[in-house]
Amino acid sequence: MKGIEYLEYQEYTNYPFTISVEDYGVSLGLTADVVQPFSPDLICGYMRQALESLVSALEHAPDMVAHELDVLPEEEQELLLQTWSTIQQDYPAELCIHHLFEKQVDLTPYATALVFNGQSLTYLELNERANRLAHHLIGLGVQLEDLVAICVERSFAMLVGVLAILKAGGAYVPLDPAYASDRLRDILTDAAPSIVIADDTGRRVLGENVLSSLTVVGTDSVVALDKYKSDRTPNPQIQNMTPDSLAYVIFTSGSTGKPKGVMIEHRGVVNLTQAHTKLFVPLGAVGELYIGGVGVARGYLNRPELTSKVFLPDPFAGDSDARMYKTGDLGRHLPDGNIVFLGRNDHQVKIRGFRIELGEIEARLGDHPLVDKATVITVGEGSDRRLVGYVVAKPEENLLNILRSHLTSCLPEYMVPAAIVRLDSLPLNSNGKLDRKALPAPDSDSYVHHMYEEPQGDAETTVARIWADLLHLDRVGRNDNFFALGGHSLLAVQMIERLRRAGHSLTVSALFKTPTLRTLVQSLDVHQVCDVPSNLIMPCTTTITPEMLPLISLSQTDIGHIANLVLGGVSNIQDIYALSPLQEGILFHHLLATEGDPYLLINFMAFDTRGLLDKYLEAVQMVVNRHDILRTAILHEGLSRSAQVVWRQAPLSVTELELDPSNGPILDQLKQKLDPRRHRIDLTQAPLLRFTIAQDVDGRW
Helix, strand or coil: CCCCCCCCCCCCCCCCEEEEEEECCCCEEEEEEECCCCCHHHHHHHHHHHHHHHHHHHHHCCCCCHHHCCCCCHHHHHHHHHHHCCCCCCCCCCCCHHHHHHHHHHHCCCCEEEEECCEEEEHHHHHHHHHHHHHHHHHCCCCCCCEEEEECCCCHHHHHHHHHHHHCCCEEEECCCCCCHHHHHHHHHHHCCCEEEECHHHHHHHCHHHHCCCEEEECCCHHHHHCCCCCCCCCCCCCCCCCCCEEEEEEECCCCCCCEEEEEEHHHHHHHCCCCCEECCCECCCEEEEEECCCCCCEECCCHHHHHHHEEECCCCCCCCCEEEEEEEEEEECCCCCEEEEEECCCEEEECCEEEEHHHHHHHHHHCCCEEEEEEEEECCHHHCEEEEEEEECCCCCHHHHHHHHHHCCCCHHHCCCEEEEECCCCECCCCCECHHHCCCCCHHHCCCCCCCCCCHHHHHHHHHHHHHHHCCCCCCCCCECCCCCCCHHHHHHHHHHHHHCCCCCCHHHHHHCCEHHHHHHHCCCCCCCCCCCCCCCCCCCCCCHHHCCCCCCCHHHHHHHHHHCCCHHHHEEEEEECCHHHHHHHHHHHHCCCCCCCCCCCCCCCCCHHHHHHHHHHHHHHHHHCHHHHEEEECCCCCCCEEEEECCCCCEEEECCCCHHHCCHHHHHHHHCCCCCCCCCCCCCCCCEEEECCCCCCCC
């Protein structure tokens, strides 16, 4: 109509997707209203495909069950099942885990394999120790796929033991000495190994009653390590051992109250080195994540019914023996192929990186004679997420302390609820089922407190205030324990940072040793001074010796190797020091990735003229010249330990590309060439900044 222009309309709805059917007499019309971020074209495409499948089924297969109708267009099936979900990569499918290690021994026999408490082992030395122990285990009767438990603290012996069990043809069952004795005994009862490798701590935790029925191999056993000692102990050759053989059984939290053992084969771990996985969930719609491929475990140990429920035939693999694992994780595909995790469809949760079955905690609470009924939920999000238990029990003095002590004796620390709330009855909904939303929030009385005593002095008052804020408590006494109140390692880091801002210093190890407020304050050092040694490498230095490097232990050979890798040699080396634990972790993931780099960050900028670009690069170079960390390179190959090297001069790397506009927009071409999924950066060359420039058709850079 003249004078009126149709622009757009807005309609408010409470539903993400609404469909209207219009009857035109001779035909039907469908109108779909789709709320962002869902794609209208995608949703309507599903509708059309579903209708076409329905019409086809009515004509050709009227007896077909409705839920078997195909709603995915053929192109999308190809996208989900092939393009995104099938990542075909070659991997050493004929090898077992220890074979990979033995190949590395052949490649780098004298390279450092392990470093612990100031000592180190080369690959050859580690292999020799593992071989001697493996032959000893074979002599004790270990055969193919026999389960061998190992309960050892972090040490060389842990790695030697694991490798030895694999080399002997057995499958290892790891037992963490930090776990409660009852939990370890449950695992041993289920796994039923005949042999256990244990150090002094492992022996103490397991107890002589348990060990009396097992053959115990001590980590310091002269027989185990030296009986077969020779110039070169051969790698054991186990008959009929294949990548399908059992490698280990790992026990995870179980909903029945008992941990369940997952049986992992060699091929799954070897395949994991190539990060080969298969995923299938509908694009854009919420679905359950299934994992396929050779990385799938064999099943649960001694749990055939549970195994049959979650380890299912894989209809997409083209192999009748292939299986896929029903994870219980919910997610949906984004248009770019990534998957968004949306939680769980059961009562399994993740706390501080650990997957936990709430049912196991509930079962353990219910085991106590004071408890009639129990349930456990999580509260909070992210690093502040914690477990809260609810029990129906008669009022009892020190009930919280009694129940927490009971749980601590049979569960790992991370599975013990931070708070326990006593109720006269659990709230139920109209259907008679537990109404989790009606459970009351825990108050300060729900946490384990010792007899309240008011904090004394400025330091105790400051710590108490920080604890109360972090743990959401009304008050904290000087006898309270940080971890009993619901604290954990992630909150500990936040606490230490807040203490630092308040002028106090504290280490994480001190917190774990003295978690009670009154004793913790004694570990505070308000006037702690960090004595940083002076730099002994002068601009005129021509030779760097180990004595000139107080922050790292390197041999003269190591130093010479570093000098050969630095542009300009010794004259361009300002300092050398060790990597921090966090940097070691970043380097590990960098080396683990065979393509791309998980920590590579890429930014794109546009400049109207080349002159502006050059001024920007000059400014960046000035910043690099000013800050040591920006002139730092990371070296590891050929060294006894990784090191960071500060260069005196680190010129920027600027690469100019001539891109053809006929191949597409210049920015898109740059994004493709610098895709962090394929692009890597050379850590040995400072600064760890790279600039790639290209001129666009409009003259911009």
